[in-house]
Amino acid sequence: MKKNILSGIRPTGNLHLGHLLGTVDNWVKLQESYNCYFEIADAQALTDNFDNPDKVNRNVKEVAIDLLSSGIDPNKSVIFIQSMIPEIAELTVYFSNMVTVARLYRNPTVKTEIKQKKALFGVKGEGVTYGFIGYPVSQAADITAFDGELVPVGDDQLPLLEQCREIVRKFNTIYGETLKEPAHYLSNMPRLKGLDGNEKMGKSLGNAIYLKDSAEEINKKVMNAITDPNKIKKDDPANPEVCMVYYYHKLFSKDDLETINKECRLGQRGCVNCKKQLVQNITTFLKPIQEKRHYYEMNPEVVDKILLEGTKKAQAKAKEVMKRVKKNMKIDYFEEGKD
Numbered sequence: 001m002k003k004n005i006l007s008g009i010r011p012t013g014n015l016h017l018g019h020l021l022g023t024v025d026n027w028v029k030l031q032e033s034y035n036c037y038f039e040i041a042d043a044q045a046l047t048d049n050f051d052n053p054d055k056v057n058r059n060v061k062e063v064a065i066d067l068l069s070s071g072i073d074p075n076k077s078v079i080f081i082q083s084m085i086p087e088i089a090e091l092t093v094y095f096s097n098m099v100t101v102a103r104l105y106r107n108p109t110v111k112t113e114i115k116q117k118k119a120l121f122g123v124k125g126e127g128v129t130y131g132f133i134g135y136p137v138s139q140a141a142d143i144t145a146f147d148g149e150l151v152p153v154g155d156d157q158l159p160l161l162e163q164c165r166e167i168v169r170k171f172n173t174i175y176g177e178t179l180k181e182p183a184h185y186l187s188n189m190p191r192l193k194g195l196d197g198n199e200k201m202g203k204s205l206g207n208a209i210y211l212k213d214s215a216e217e218i219n220k221k222v223m224n225a226i227t228d229p230n231k232i233k234k235d236d237p238a239n240p241e242v243c244m245v246y247y248y249h250k251l252f253s254k255d256d257l258e259t260i261n262k263e264c265r266l267g268q269r270g271c272v273n274c275k276k277q278l279v280q281n282i283t284t285f286l287k288p289i290q291e292k293r294h295y296y297e298m299n300p301e302v303v304d305k306i307l308l309e310g311t312k313k314a315q316a317k318a319k320e321v322m323k324r325v326k327k328n329m330k331i332d333y334f335e336e337g338k339d
């Protein structure tokens, strides 16, 4: 029996290199040997974008196209839309009884995100909503509604997964063995840093190179990257290990890495040329993905069909799990209401 995988992405913007190297490349490999469910988490995206429904709406199909262009194969994996599976919301309600508010506030991922979202939640987080603070609970429902056993994620998600395991253990202790306890699966690039030196490239952080970016856009972003601050003139020697351009060369210029490192240290390489080389390599790397994107953009009905069929399959699985949940919680009152 193949194990189930559940992982998700918020439709808050297009996919960037962090998603691809940190998560989606992994999904592409895993779909060969697991039952994969990939969720477009629109309900979760609305927790901090409730006032911008157009953004979330637009990005559902954009993210679907990004996933398909990156190699997610709808014949092997299920791609579905979270809000179209009401069982997830239902399960969230029951899970919410098993989590204290204090525990949610202590979750390191939630803490970091509240700090990052000062404009929305206030400087001290005094404006945090019930929906946002509760998103780890709904994420636990996302995973368990599909009997998720393995969850491939970036390392920013680990505390959320720990919280999910706590909920599952509590649920199973109270209501009897019902839900599977998921394990995380980290890629070998659990966190891609931003070109701006931020610890994470993120959609909401304004530092992302998107899979659909044109060469000009990539150029603009790479030209602003943080380099060794001690290098003033073109031929000053520098330390590549403190340079974000070199950090990216390590990923996209593997064949020339030794030369790049040596020339940088000897002051034989100006930052502008060094950046141009990186732009070229990232552009070449993204070309096949962008060609596939073009196909899906030209054929939106293909994308719609994939999403509708995926959501139908996901729905069937969530219904099966919910039946078990209701039975064990003793809230399955009538025969006809049991499915």
Ligand code: ATP
Binding pocket: 008, 009, 010, 011, 012, 018, 019, 021, 022, 023, 152, 153, 154, 155, 156, 157, 189, 190, 191, 192, 193, 200, 201, 202, 203, 204, 205
């Ligand atoms: P947002 O800022 O809206 O939360 P995000 O860029 O964090 O967007 P998510 O949709 O929250 O993207 O994350 C989807 C998945 O991609 C998660 O598993 C997350 O860990 C992973 N991920 C996101 N950014 C990176 C990154 N820079 N490096 C590695 N993995 C990443």
Ligand code: MG
Binding pocket: none
């Ligand atoms: Mg995120």
